[in-house]
Amino acid sequence: MNLSRLNFRALSCILAIAVFAIFGGTMSCVSPRSIVYFQGDTLSVYNQPVVQSYIPTIQANDLLSIVVGSLNTEANEIFNTANSFTTTSINYSTTSSGARLQPLGYLVNPDGTIEMPLIGKMKVGGMRTIDAADSIRVKLQLFLKEPSVIVRNLNFKVSVLGEVARPAVYVIPDEKITIPEVLSLAGDLTIYGRRDNVMIIREENGSRSYVRLNLTDRKIFDSPxxxxxxxxxxxxxxxxxxINATDRNAQLVPIITSIVAAIGTLGILILNFTK
Structure with missing residues (x-):
């Protein structure tokens, strides 16, 4: 009886070793050069001019927050009502609630105009938010004393998919973000993410472009x-x-499950036989 139990334990150990060998074999070593960001020369100080050629402008279907301030508090509310919040089921954050407070805002029409109280229709398409604020402030001087205007784009967002910790759509309130910053928001790439072949999909001016970037190369800072x-x-x-590990594991799981069940049944039969 003791001998049979030892044989059963030996079989169990062999099975555990086999499972580890099969699944452990699917993991290969990852070269440090394939996961280290911004590789280049080994200089301790590296100076490079910062150039941001992209200046976001207001486009059709943008949702704008326009906050008006003046010495007349009651008059301000006429313009700021559109900035009140409402609950929506669209979730642009990483929360698990599935809903968030979404400001109504001013929707930019296909012709690039918005409709504001007292002012009526005015053209903002193609403007920077700071220029649009200046134009609105000039028009409001006819109705308000010493008005101030702040314009923000509420739907400046980017999407992150694939091998990151938190894939999601991220709203960028300051309308300026870099690839490292948005990947930080997404919790960085997993160990399985390809850092040398990151795809950017961009739609502008009626066309869609695809580009692949290498995050391990310091030259990415020069990329448009x-x-x-x-x-x-x-x-x-x-x-x-x-990919290979996922496919192989999917094929081996039912096989290993069957082996474990068979070993367990065999062990029970051995123990019953030796009683």
Whole structure:
């Protein structure tokens, strides 16, 4: 009886070793050079001029927050009612509630205009938010004393997909973000993400472009895609090891499950036989 139990334990150990060998074999070593960002020369100090050529402008279907202030508090509310919040089921954050407070805002019409109280229709399409605020402030001087205007784009967002910790759509309140910043928001790439082949999908002026960037190369700072544009999509491709491991594990799981069940049944029969 003791001998049979030892044989059963030995079989169990062999099975555990086999499972580890099969599944452990699917993981291969990852070279440090494939996961280290911004590689280049080894100089301790490296100076490079910062150039941001992209200046976001207001486009059709943008949702604008326009906050008006003046010495007349009651008059301000006429313009600021559109900035009140309402609950919507659209979730642009990483919360698990599935809903958030979404400001109504001023929707830019297809012709680039917005409709404001007292002012009526006015053209803001193609303007920077700071220029639109100046134009609105000039028109409000006819109705308000010493008005101030702040304009923000509420739907400046980018999407992050693939091998990151938190894939999601991220709203950028200051309308300026870089690839490293948005990947930080997404919790960084997983160990399985390809850092040398990051895809950026961009739609502008009626056309769609696809570009692949290498995050391990310091030259990415010179790329025109380093600063992200509104509605950019960032896709992180998995390495081949990840794909192969997933496919192989999916094939082996039912086989290993059957082996475990068979060993368990065999062990029970051995123990019953030796009683």
């Amino acid at each position: 895609y380093y600063y992200l544009h509104k509605n950019d999509v960032i896709y992180i491709e998995p390495i081949k090891t990840r």
